[in-house]
Amino acid sequence: MTNTSLPHDPYNVIITGVGGQGNVMASRVVGQMMSRRGLRVTIGETFGASQRGGSVMSHLRISKESYWSPQIPKGKCHLVLSLEPTEALRVLMNYGNPSVSVICNTRPIHAIGVISGDQQYPALDDIKRWVAELSEACWFLDATAKAMELGNPILGNIMMIGAAAGIGALPIDREGFAAVISTTLSADKRDVNLQAYDLGVGMVQ
Amino acid sequence: MSIISTGRQGERYLLMGNEAIARGALEAGVSVIAGYPGTPSSEIIETLAAVSRDHNLYVEWSVNEKVAMEVTAAASFAGLRSLCVMKQNGVNVGSDFLLHLALTGTRGGMVLVHCDDPGALSSANEGESRHFARMLELPLLEPGDFQEACDMVKWAFELSEQIHNVVMVRSVTRLSHASGNVVFGELPDGAKKAYFKHGGFILDPLEGPMASLPAPYRHQQQQEKLKTVVAGFEKSPFNTYTGPEAPELLVITSSACNLYCKEAIHLLGVENRVGLLKLGTTWPLPPRLMEKHLRRTDKVLIVEEVIAFLEENVKILAAELAAKVGAKTFFGKREGNIPAFNEMTPDLAVAALAEILDIDYQPVTQAYAERSKELGSSGAPGRDLTFCAGCPHRASFWTLHNVLQMDGRDGFVCGDIGCYSMAVLPTGFNTLKTLHSMGSGVGLANGFGQLGRFGMDQPVLAAVGDSTFFHAVLPGLINAVHHQSDITVVVLDNSGTAMTGFQPHPGLPVDAGGNEAPAIDIARVCEAMGAVTRIGDPFDIDNTRRTLLELLEIKGLKVFVLKQMCALSPEKKAKKMYAVTVDENMCLGQSCGCNQLCTRVFKCPGLNWDKEKRVSKIDDVICAGCGVCASICPSGAIQRKEVA
Numbered sequence: 083m084t085n086t087s088l089p090h091d092p093y094n095v096i097i098t099g100v101g102g103q104g105n106v107m108a109s110r111v112v113g114q115m116m117s118r119r120g121l122r123v124t125i126g127e128t129f130g131a132s133q134r135g136g137s138v139m140s141h142l143r144i145s146k147e148s149y150w151s152p153q154i155p156k157g158k159c160h161l162v163l164s165l166e167p168t169e170a171l172r173v174l175m176n177y178g179n180p181s182v183s184v185i186c187n188t189r190p191i192h193a194i195g196v197i198s199g200d201q202q203y204p205a206l207d208d209i210k211r212w213v214a215e216l217s218e219a220c221w222f223l224d225a226t227a228k229a230m231e232l233g234n235p236i237l238g239n240i241m242m243i244g245a246a247a248g249i250g251a252l253p254i255d256r257e258g259f260a261a262v263i264s265t266t267l268s269a270d271k272r273d274v275n276l277q278a279y280d281l282g283v284g285m286v287q
Numbered sequence: 288m289s290i291i292s293t294g295r296q297g298e299r300y301l302l303m304g305n306e307a308i309a310r311g312a313l314e315a316g317v318s319v320i321a322g323y324p325g326t327p328s329s330e331i332i333e334t335l336a337a338v339s340r341d342h343n344l345y346v347e348w349s350v351n352e353k354v355a356m357e358v359t360a361a362a363s364f365a366g367l368r369s370l371c372v373m374k375q376n377g378v379n380v381g382s383d384f385l386l387h388l389a390l391t392g393t394r395g396g397m398v399l400v401h402c403d404d405p406g407a408l409s410s411a412n413e414g415e416s417r418h419f420a421r422m423l424e425l426p427l428l429e430p431g432d433f434q435e436a437c438d439m440v441k442w443a444f445e446l447s448e449q450i451h452n453v454v455m456v457r458s459v460t461r462l463s464h465a466s467g468n469v470v471f472g473e474l475p476d477g478a479k480k481a482y483f484k485h486g487g488f489i490l491d492p493l494e495g496p497m498a499s500l501p502a503p504y505r506h507q508q509q510q511e512k513l514k515t516v517v518a519g520f521e522k523s524p525f526n527t528y529t530g531p532e533a534p535e536l537l538v539i540t541s542s543a544c545n546l547y548c549k550e551a552i553h554l555l556g557v558e559n560r561v562g563l564l565k566l567g568t569t570w571p572l573p574p575r576l577m578e579k580h581l582r583r584t585d586k587v588l589i590v591e592e593v594i595a596f597l598e599e600n601v602k603i604l605a606a607e608l609a610a611k612v613g614a615k616t617f618f619g620k621r622e623g624n625i626p627a628f629n630e631m632t633p634d635l636a637v638a639a640l641a642e643i644l645d646i647d648y649q650p651v652t653q654a655y656a657e658r659s660k661e662l663g664s665s666g667a668p669g670r671d672l673t674f675c676a677g678c679p680h681r682a683s684f685w686t687l688h689n690v691l692q693m694d695g696r697d698g699f700v701c702g703d704i705g706c707y708s709m710a711v712l713p714t715g716f717n718t719l720k721t722l723h724s725m726g727s728g729v730g731l732a733n734g735f736g737q738l739g740r741f742g743m744d745q746p747v748l749a750a751v752g753d754s755t756f757f758h759a760v761l762p763g764l765i766n767a768v769h770h771q772s773d774i775t776v777v778v779l780d781n782s783g784t785a786m787t788g789f790q791p792h793p794g795l796p797v798d799a800g801g802n803e804a805p806a807i808d809i810a811r812v813c814e815a816m817g818a819v820t821r822i823g824d825p826f827d828i829d830n831t832r833r834t835l836l837e838l839l840e841i842k843g844l845k846v847f848v849l850k851q852m853c854a855l856s857p858e859k860k861a862k863k864m865y866a867v868t869v870d871e872n873m874c875l876g877q878s879c880g881c882n883q884l885c886t887r888v889f890k891c892p893g894l895n896w897d898k899e900k901r902v903s904k905i906d907d908v909i910c911a912g913c914g915v916c917a918s919i920c921p922s923g924a925i926q927r928k929e930v931a
Contacts, residue, residue, distance in 0.1 A: 100670065102675070110301075110466070113301050113466060114301055117299070117300070117301035117468060122467075122468055123301050123466070123467065123468060124433075124465065124466065124467045124546075125301075125465055125466040125467075126461060126464075126465045127464050127465065127466075128408065135670055135671070135672060135673035135674075135675070135892055136670050136672055137670050149432060149433070149467050149468065149546070150546065150549075150550060151543075151546040151547050151549070151550040151633045152461050152462075152465035152466075152467075152543070152546065153461065153547070153632050153633055154633075155550060155551075155554060155632075155633040155634055155637065155650065156634045156650045156651075157650030157651040157655075157656075158554075158650060168666060168667040168668065169667065171662055171663045171666045171667040172663055172667040174659050174662075174663060175659045175660055175662070175663025175664065175667070176659075176663070178651070178655070178659050179650070179651045179655065180651075180652075180655060189908070191892075191908075191909065192892070192895055192906075193668050193669065193670040193671065193673075194670075194671055194673045194713070194714060194890045194892060195668055195669060195670075195671055196668055197886050197890055197891075197892065197894060197895060197896065198886060198887050198888075198890050199883070199886065199887060199896060201668040201669070202668070203668060204666050208666070209666060212662045212666055215658070215662070216655075216658070216659050216662060226908060230908070234861075235908045
C-alpha cells in the first residue's frame with residue numbers, strides 16, 4: 083500500500099464501542115493520521131449519551147479528493163473497529179456488507195438489561211461465528227486484557243488502531259501515530275500508547 | 288496550545304465543526320464571547336476559552352443564555368466584536384432580550400451561533416431555532432460543511448457591522464460534533480478599545496442611547512436593514528449550485544443535509560439528472576437567485592431537518608415568482624418524501640430521490656439485509672441509558688425512591704435538565720415524574736405545592752442540578768418562599784455542568800478561562816431566602832434517608848443540597864475511593880430475601896451477576912469505587928476497603 087492509496091474512495095470506517103471506551107479519541111487519532119497525509123477526512127460522532135452506557139459510533143470517511151457526509155450510508159462500511167463484541171454485530175446490522183472487514187475486542191461490557199437479568203448476553207463463540215458470517219474477514223483480540231497489563235483498560239482503543247495498521251487496512255503507520263500523539267498527549271503518556279499500538283499490530287500478525 | 292491558535296494561514300487542518308466556528312470568530316477578531324453550555328454547542332466556548340489569554344479575549348460561561356446575550360450585546364454597543372453561543376433551547380431563554388435587541392440594533396459585529404439538535408441526540412426536544420430569524424427579522428446563515436462553518440462565522444461579523452444588527456448562524460449536531468478539513472485564513476492583530484457612545488440624539492443608531500423606543504420607527508429601520516441583507520445574499524458565495532443546466536429535479540437544501548444530498552446523488556449515480564442548490568443564506572431568501580434556479584425545472588425537492596422552514600420560504604417565493612418561473616411540483620415534507628421529525632440521514636435522502644426518480648436502490652442484497660438484522664437484533668442486547676458507575680445520582684435517586692416508598696403518600700419528584708433527567712428511566716428507579724425545560728421542575732413543584740387546599744396530600748419534591756440551580760431555578764425558589772408553597776427541593780450538586788463536559792458555573796471557584804472566581808454557595812443562598820436547608824452526601828445512604836424523611840414532615844420550602852462530585856470529573860476520574868469486592872460465601876444471590884437487589888434493582892454497570900457461581904461480582908474495569916453498593920447489600924457480602 084502506498085502512502086495514501088485507499089482500497090475504496092471514500093473509504094468508510096466505523097469505530098464502535100460503549101461510552102467511556104475511548105472511541106472518540108481513537109477516531110480523532112485515526113482522522114489526524116489520515117489528515118496529515120493530505121487525505122480529506124470527515125468524522126461523524128455520536129456522543130452526549132456516550133459516557134452513559136450507550137452504544138457509541140464514530141464514522142470516518144476518508145477520501146483523496148472530497149469531503150463526505152458525517153454519517154456513512156447504510157450497508158457501506160468497509161472496516162469496523164469494535165471495542166465491544168456485541169457492538170460489532172449492531173454495526174453490521176446497519177452498515178455491514180459481504181466485503182466488510184472487522185477487528186473486534188473480545189471483552190464484553192454488559193448493558194444494564196443484561197446485569198439485571200432482563201436480557202441475555204450471547205456466548206462469545208456465537209458472536210465470533212455471527213461476525214464471521216456477516217463479514218469477509220475478521221480478527222478477534224482481547225485488547226482490554228492486554229491493556230490492563232499495561233495499566234489502563236482504555237488503551238484497548240489504541241490497540242485497535244495498531245491492529246488496523248497490522249492488517250494493512252488503512253494507510254497508517256507507527257511514525258504517523260507517534261507524530262499525532264506527540265501533539266495530542268502529554269509526554270508521560272506517549273510511551274505507553276506506543277506500546278499499546280505495537281501490541282495491537284502484533285495481535286493480528 | 289490549541290491548533291486554533293497555532294495553525295498557519297493557508298494550511299489545512301482537521302477540525303471539529305465547533306472548532307471551525309471558533310476559528311472563524313478568531314479570524315474575525317472577536318473580543319467577547321459568552322454562552323451557556325448545551326450539547327451540541329459547548330466546544331465553541333471551550334475552544335475559545337483555551338486561547339483567551341493569547342488573544343486577549345473575554346470568555347464567560349454565563350449563568351444563562353439571556354445573560355449571555357446581554358453580555359455580548361454590551362460588548363457590541365461598546366464597539367467590539369462579540370459572539371454569543373448556545374443550543375436551540377437557549378434561544379428561547381434569550382429571545383425576550385433578542386426581540387428588543389433586534390430593534391435597537393448593534394454596533395461592533397455581533398453573531399449569535401445557535402446549535403440545533405435534530406433527532407434530540409442530546410436534548411429533551413428537537414425544537415429548532417431557525418424560526419427565530421423569521422420571527423425577529425434577523426439574517427440567518429447555515430454552514431453546509433466544515434470550511435463554511437469557519438468562513439461563514441467570519442463573514443457574519445462583517446455582515447453584522449454592515450447592517451448594525453445581530454446575525455444568526457445556525458449549526459446542527461452533525462456539523463458541530465463532526466470533524467472535517469478546514470483551511471485557515473488570516474488572524475488579525477491590533478488591540479481594540481471599548482467605548483460606549485451614548486451622548487447622541489435618541490434616534491442616532493451609532494452614537495445615541497441603545498433603546499428599542501420608539502418601536503414602530505425602529506422596526507421600520509430594522510426592516511430596511513433586511514433589504515441590504517437580501518442584496519448581499521443575492522451574490523453570496525455560500526449559495527452554490529452543482530448539476531446540469533436543466534436538471535430533471537432541483538434539490539434545494541442547507542446545513543448538514545447538503546452533505547446527505549451530495550451523498551445520495553453520488554450513490555444513485557444521478558449527477559446528470561439532479562441539480563443541487565445548497566443555500567447558506569436561508570433567511571431572508573434572495574429572490575433573484577431563487578428565480579434563476581427555479582427556472583431550471585418544474586420539479587423541486589426540498590431537503591432539510593425537522594420542520595419545513597426552508598420549504599415554506601421557498602414556496603412563498605415560488606408563488607410570488609410563479610408568473611416568471613412557472614408552476615412547480617414540490618416534494619418535501621408536506622408531500623411526505625422527507626420526514627418532519629427526527630434527524631436526516633443520507634439514507635433518507637436516497638429514499639426520497641429514489642422514489643421521485645423511480646429508481647430501485649438496495650444498499651445490500653435482501654438476504655444479507657435480513658440475516659444481519661436477525662443476528663444484530665437477537666445477538667446485540669439493547670443498551671438503555673444509565674448513570675455511570677459511581678454516579679452520585681444513582682445513590683441520590685435510590686434514597687429518594689425508597690423514602691417516597693416508605694412515606695407511603697404517593698409523593699413524587701419533578702425533574703429538570705441534566706444527567707439526572709435520566710431518572711425518568713429505570714436507571715434512576717423511575718423517580719422523576721415530570722420533565723420539561725431548565726428550571727421547570729421547581730416551577731411545577733411551586734404549583735403542585737399550592738394544591739393542598741384542593742385536597743392534594745402527596746408530598747411534592749423537585750430535583751435540580753447545581754448549574755441548573757443558577758440558570759433558572761432561583762426565581763422559582765423565591766416564588767415558593769413568598770407564596771409558602773409546600774415543597775422539598777433536592778439540589779444534586781456534583782460540582783460542575785456534568786452533562787455537557789464540566790463547564791464551571793457560579794457555584795465554583797473558577798471561571799471559563801480557568802481564572803479564580805468567587806463561588807456562590809447554594810445552601811447559603813437558600814438559607815438567606817428563608818428555606819429550611821440541609822446539606823448531605825448522597826453516598827451516605829442512611830443519613831440521606833433520615834434527613835429526607837425529616838424534611839418531608841416540615842411545611843413550606845425545604846432545600847436539601849446533596850453534594851458529591853461527578854464520577855467523570857477530571858478530579859475524580861480513574862481514582863477509586865474504595866476497593867470493592869464480593870465475598871462469594873456471604874452473597875446469597877437469588878436465595879437471599881433481596882433476590883439480587885444489587886444487579887436486579889440497583890443496576891450499577893460496575894456490578895455483574897455470575898451465572899455459574901450464582902453470586903454477584905464486581906467488574907473491575909468499570910467499577911468506579913464509590914462503595915455505595917456495599918451500603919445497599921442486605922447480607923453484607925459486598926465489601927469495601929478504602930484505597931490509600
